[in-house]
Amino acid sequence: MTQPSFSEVLKNSTWSDHESAEGDGYLKALMAGRLSREAYGEMVAQHYFAYVALDAASRALADDPVAAPFVFPELYREEALARDLETIYGADWADRIEPSLPTRTLVARINQVASWPGGYVAHHYTRYLGDLSGGQFIRMALEKIYGYGPGGGVDFYRFDAVGSLPRFKQEYRARLDALPVDEAEKRRIIRETKLAYQLNTEVLGDLGRIARAEVAA
Numbered sequence: 001m002t003q004p005s006f007s008e009v010l011k012n013s014t015w016s017d018h019e020s021a022e023g024d025g026y027l028k029a030l031m032a033g034r035l036s037r038e039a040y041g042e043m044v045a046q047h048y049f050a051y052v053a054l055d056a057a058s059r060a061l062a063d064d065p066v067a068a069p070f071v072f073p074e075l076y077r078e079e080a081l082a083r084d085l086e087t088i089y090g091a092d093w094a095d096r097i098e099p100s101l102p103t104r105t106l107v108a109r110i111n112q113v114a115s116w117p118g119g120y121v122a123h124h125y126t127r128y129l130g131d132l133s134g135g136q137f138i139r140m141a142l143e144k145i146y147g148y149g150p151g152g153g154v155d156f157y158r159f160d161a162v163g164s165l166p167r168f169k170q171e172y173r174a175r176l177d178a179l180p181v182d183e184a185e186k187r188r189i190i191r192e193t194k195l196a197y198q199l200n201t202e203v204l205g206d207l208g209r210i211a212r213a214e215v216a217a
């Protein structure tokens, strides 16, 4: 029997972590159209802080042989998130957002892995492959619910500069399969991916308190 590729092993070893992230109450309420624009904005704000850190890690590792294949300037999200926040909250958006405690924990971990290429790959995979996959369903739902179009609102989920998303994801998985690291490092990357899911799920869990308040109101 042929050995499964690393991209398959990574997905299979972390899919149960994906299910807990997906099953979160905030996302359920959001996707069911039960949250106000401001309450949706709370997640966009938390994404903003996480992606500023993640994209800074990409820049810091652009010349590293392990990380460089996962540095894609066309994926950088800071500008798209700023447009989304301006659409949701207005010109003074920057004064109206702050990182939650779980977001600060996630950002601290991303900053740490900016000096560990394998750890960076784990966080990059968890966020970006998700945004390019399930994120596209989330975008379509939010466009219907809030009436957002291109130019702000859900631009975070738009990757116009990437071209065909299935082709890009195929290439991304090929790069995971070609990672120049040994088996022990691959196991560490899988462990860090599970941690990345957990930290991201805690951010969503914290947002759940907003969903509960809104749904109860």
Ligand code: HEM
Pocket: 007, 010, 011, 018, 021, 022, 027, 031, 125, 126, 127, 128, 129, 130, 131, 133, 134, 135, 137, 138, 197, 200, 201
């Ligand atoms: C409503 C919420 C979500 C839905 C409906 C959803 C749905 C999906 C679906 C259908 C796929 C498979 C796509 C494919 O095989 O090409 C996928 C992949 C993925 N999702 Fe999600 N997702 C959600 C939330 C999340 C969250 C919160 C994260 C991370 C924090 C995440 C991370 C990922 C990753 C990394 C993959 C790629 C797995 C791989 O192919 O290796 N997803 N998602």
